[in-house]
Amino acid sequence: MRRITFTxxxxxxLKKERITHPDPRIRRKIDAIFLKSQGISHQKIGxxxxxxxxxxxxxxxxxxxxxxxxxxxxxxxxxxxPLEKHRxxxxxxxxxxxxxxxxxxxxxxxxxxxxxxxxxxIGRFLKKKDLNT
Numbered sequence: 001m002r003r004i005t006f007t008x009x010x011x012x013x014l015k016k017e018r019i020t021h022p023d024p025r026i027r028r029k030i031d032a033i034f035l036k037s038q039g040i041s042h043q044k045i046g047x048x049x050x051x052x053x054x055x056x057x058x059x060x061x062x063x064x065x066x067x068x069x070x071x072x073x074x075x076x077x078x079x080x081x082p083l084e085k086h087r088x089x090x091x092x093x094x095x096x097x098x099x100x101x102x103x104x105x106x107x108x109x110x111x112x113x114x115x116x117x118x119x120x121x122i123g124r125f126l127k128k129k130d131l132n133t
Contacts, residue, residue: 002060006037013068021072029071032059083125086113091131 006014014034021027028049035045046053062070083090089112099105102119105126110116117125125131 001042002057004036004060004064010068011037017068023072025074026072029059029062030068032056033063033068033071036060081125082115083109083113083117084129086115087129087131089113091129094126094131 011034014030014037018027018031018034021030028051032045032049032051035048036042040048042053042056045051046056051059059071062073066073086109090109093108093112094105099108102123106117106119106122109122
């Protein structure tokens, strides 16, 4: 288990910011570090926060390299899926008549939107948007 030394001031700041920071993604990162400061095992932290161990190690690396401020940095910006602007239309159609398979969902999405995506891509989109059928 990785050893990180925390000062009382850092623990108090982690305790406060894990609740008050406006971005939920950052609160989750800070929460993971706070739990580490409380001596909770990496496995238990991962289970509690539903975080993979590799992600948890990344959070520890960020904290060790730059403290709490390093946890507040997100360096990625993804373009939204072209399907996003059709989300409501897809959701309404699938609620009326849920597809039985991903290939069927893929075909119906293409018919509805004109956007062709593989069944695997459609599955990821539906899962990400909580539209699982």
